[in-house]
Each structure stands twice: as C-alpha cells, then as structure tokens.
Amino acid sequence: MEQEFEMIAKTFMGLEPVLAKELTQLGANNVEIGRRMVSFTGDKEMMYRANFALHTAIKILKPIKHFKAKSADDVYEEIKKIDWTDYLDNEHTFAVDAVVFSEEFRHSKFVSYKVKDAIVDQFRSKTGNRPNISISNPDLRLHIHIAEDHCTLCLDSSGESLHRRGYRQESVEAPLNEVLAAGMILMTGWQGDTDFIDPMCGSGTLLIEAALIARNMAPGLFRKSYAFEKWADFDAELFDRIYNDESQEREFKHHIYGYDVDMKAVNTARLNVRAAGLTDCITIENQDFKDFQQPKEKSIMVTNPPYGERISTPDLLGTYRMIGERLKHQFQGNDAWILSYREECFEQIGLKPSIKYPLFNGSLECEFRKYQLFDGKLREFRKDGGVVKTDDEKRQMAEKHRFKKNRDFKQRLDEQTENEEGDILSFTFHRHDLKGDREYRKPREPREERGQKDFRDNRKSRPSRDYKSSPNRGGHERFDRSGKGKGFNKPRRRFDDHDDE
Numbered sequence: 001m002e003q004e005f006e007m008i009a010k011t012f013m014g015l016e017p018v019l020a021k022e023l024t025q026l027g028a029n030n031v032e033i034g035r036r037m038v039s040f041t042g043d044k045e046m047m048y049r050a051n052f053a054l055h056t057a058i059k060i061l062k063p064i065k066h067f068k069a070k071s072a073d074d075v076y077e078e079i080k081k082i083d084w085t086d087y088l089d090n091e092h093t094f095a096v097d098a099v100v101f102s103e104e105f106r107h108s109k110f111v112s113y114k115v116k117d118a119i120v121d122q123f124r125s126k127t128g129n130r131p132n133i134s135i136s137n138p139d140l141r142l143h144i145h146i147a148e149d150h151c152t153l154c155l156d157s158s159g160e161s162l163h164r165r166g167y168r169q170e171s172v173e174a175p176l177n178e179v180l181a182a183g184m185i186l187m188t189g190w191q192g193d194t195d196f197i198d199p200m201c202g203s204g205t206l207l208i209e210a211a212l213i214a215r216n217m218a219p220g221l222f223r224k225s226y227a228f229e230k231w232a233d234f235d236a237e238l239f240d241r242i243y244n245d246e247s248q249e250r251e252f253k254h255h256i257y258g259y260d261v262d263m264k265a266v267n268t269a270r271l272n273v274r275a276a277g278l279t280d281c282i283t284i285e286n287q288d289f290k291d292f293q294q295p296k297e298k299s300i301m302v303t304n305p306p307y308g309e310r311i312s313t314p315d316l317l318g319t320y321r322m323i324g325e326r327l328k329h330q331f332q333g334n335d336a337w338i339l340s341y342r343e344e345c346f347e348q349i350g351l352k353p354s355i356k357y358p359l360f361n362g363s364l365e366c367e368f369r370k371y372q373l374f375d376g377k378l379r380e381f382r383k384d385g386g387v388v389k390t391d392d393e394k395r396q397m398a399e400k401h402r403f404k405k406n407r408d409f410k411q412r413l414d415e416q417t418e419n420e421e422g423d424i425l426s427f428t429f430h431r432h433d434l435k436g437d438r439e440y441r442k443p444r445e446p447r448e449e450r451g452q453k454d455f456r457d458n459r460k461s462r463p464s465r466d467y468k469s470s471p472n473r474g475g476h477e478r479f480d481r482s483g484k485g486k487g488f489n490k491p492r493r494r495f496d497d498h499d500d501e
Contacts, residue, residue, distance in 0.1 A: 002043035052220035055182035061154035079118035093134035159227030166222030201258030204269030324349035
C-alpha cells in the first residue's frame, strides 16, 4: 500500500471551507482548514487526483522539510542538510519560489537566493558541477514559506497555477479567475439541478465552470501538463488511469444561459465554450440585462457585474438599480447570487440579501450576496414553509467575522501575485467534516518523502480531445494520454495550437 504523506492545497481567502469539502469528498485524510490553504494527507494517487479534479485549488504542495530559522544563514544550513541528489541532478533544472511574512526576512527573493545557493553549493562540493536555474520551465519547482521563524519547504506538484485550465482562448477586460468562479458556484450549493444563468457573462468563465460542476467533469481535462510529471517517481500508468476515468461524470438535464450587452464579449465567450467542448449545454446571446425576462424553468443566477477595474462602465450605480429592478420583477421564485465590491453598488440593488460571504477578487475585498426572490411578503413566504437561510448558510456566515480579523491581509498584497501565493502559517486549524467544523489545536509533525534519482523529462504534452458531438461528454471525446482515441480516427485539434491565456 502506498505510503501517505502531508500535502497543502492553496486557494483564495474565503474559499477554504469549499476546498476542504472538495478534498473530503475526494477521499483525502486529516483535512484541516488554514488561511488561504487546506492541509491534508494522502498517497501519490491522491496528489494526482487533487491536481486533476479539484475546482478550487490553486496549487498542491508536498512539504519535505519543516524547520525554524532566525537568519538567512540558518535557512542556508537547513536546506543544505537535505540530500538533494534524491530530487535533482546536474542535468536538470530547478526554480525556487518564496513567500515570507517575517520581521527578519523582509524580501522573498533574498530567501529564494539562499535556498538556491544551498542546493548549488551542495552539488558543487559533491560533483564539482551544479544544476541550472530555469524560471519558465524547470524540471523541479520548490516553494519555501516563512512565517516569522517557522519555515516550510515544499515540492510544487502543480507547476503553473491550477486556475489556468486550458480552455480559455481569449479574454475580456478584468476576467474572473477560474478558481474563484468555481468557488462561487460551489458556495451556492448548485449541482446542476436547475438551469443556470449569468446575465453579464463576459468571457464565459462562470458558464464553463458551471458546466464542469454540473457534469462532474475534472477541470484538469484541458490542461497539458503538471510539475509532478517531471518527478523521479512519476507513475505514468497511474496518472493515465486517473485522466481517462470518466465513471464519476454525470448527465446534465438542464441548461446554462449566458448573456452580455457587449458583442465582443459574446463572441469571446462562445469561442471559449467551443474550446471546452460544451456548446451542447451552454447558450450565449447578445442581450442587455435591462431586457431580461422571467425564465420559463426554475433557475439560479450567478453573476459578476462591473466594479473595481471595470468601474469605467457608464452610470455604474444606475446599472445596479437596473439589476435590482429586473430581479424583483423578472426573477421571482428563484435565487440570485451577486459578487461586487462597493457597498453603494449593493445599496442600489434595493433588495435585502439573505446571506453575505466575504471573498477576494484579486486585491479587492468583495462580498458575494444571495438574493432570494419570492412573491408577496417575507412573512407570508415563511408561513408557507419557505427557508430564507439554511443552518449551513448560517454557519458559513460566521466566516465574515474571521475575515474582519485579518484585514492586515490587504497590506501584504504588494509582495504577492494577484492573491495567488498561499499562507502556510502556524495557527489554530479547523478539522473539516461534511457536517461542520470544530476547532482544535494539533501539533504538526515534519515528514520527509524522497523520490528516486532517474528523471523522465521526455514525455510529450497530453493530447487534447476533439470537438466531435457526444451526448454525455459535452461535444468532445476523451483520449487516453498515449494519443489513441476511443472510437475516433480523424485528426484531432490540439489545445497547444493556441495560447491558453
């Protein structure tokens, strides 16, 4: 039986409970919620599945050493104690990424240099030669996190951020991050049981992520490669089996609708939907929200109206007044979820939200609000058995108070990239289960997992699937990674013919 080891899944602040639930459902053990991260344990198969199947993870890290350091020299000496020939040789490249929250260590790049120097000096003393650094495409990616004097050194198993799914061919101004979009949808509790509507769809990110969730399709289907594929102990047969397993996918019996007033955005969204092979369940039209009409079927609305970087929209407050008017008169009997930044924008909607969640969109501290639209008055709605806020929603509302205690987070954004670098801190964890979270303190034991010495760096990028019509697979067929299609003989279009982002 494969030995279990410690792992860390990074995410956006506010999405930690959603990611923890995903990991629990995936079968991970010892799931613990942190700040902008969730720790868990599992074997190699779990690490592969976490990268491939999680909708709300940005990175999957594998810690190989925990230590304390009060100076740069301490970091250097601790890193040099590791036998780096277990992970690397002179023929392969590496890169070091650092995140630092410490009075002693003020510059993350300086920490990266010290880690690099320790590795290079060890190889020089042993072999007389050294491995090279590669920023863009290294064979081994390392991540070091320092919180005061607590240091964690990890192998980065993901490589490029997991939000880069691979289906996005073009974009619009200030596009919604794919991980944030998936997290928003999962926070609503929607699993494809009704129609889904985004009346301001932009490049279609919410629509595509909704389709993946509704069909229970892994977001890694469109991705070309992961960092762990270059590791010495990479099990290609195991990953092929995970990649080609469609047993958990399901039929989606409803439909997803997207609208946008900008025809350029509509064309961009259609292109991205086509690249994802999901045109059979997503329809996108050029329509202003002010012309929105009551849907014929039970629906949920999730949308990301203009704000922040997109605040150049003419008459922004008027746009929000129009949103409130349309919801009140043309969305009765349904739920609408809106992500926005400015309180005055929410005020213009003129409706009372039943729940509010704090979320970061890039550097902007936003709120994700639920509006429950019903006929008549609230008292009558409750009298008829209507539920405004479930027990689970009440519990999750408590996250708002945790958010306010960490306002200093905003001051740290200057040293980080679009809120993507994770906080692997020593603090009170929350063990996660599907019924709720209970707080406890648990000491973390250091673990070290070492690979083998041989590298497999000559693997080709994973073949993509064609856009041939398929009733259950969203217009594409799955291919095994050896390049052989299932019942398909025509030349297939490859995603790597285009720039993913």
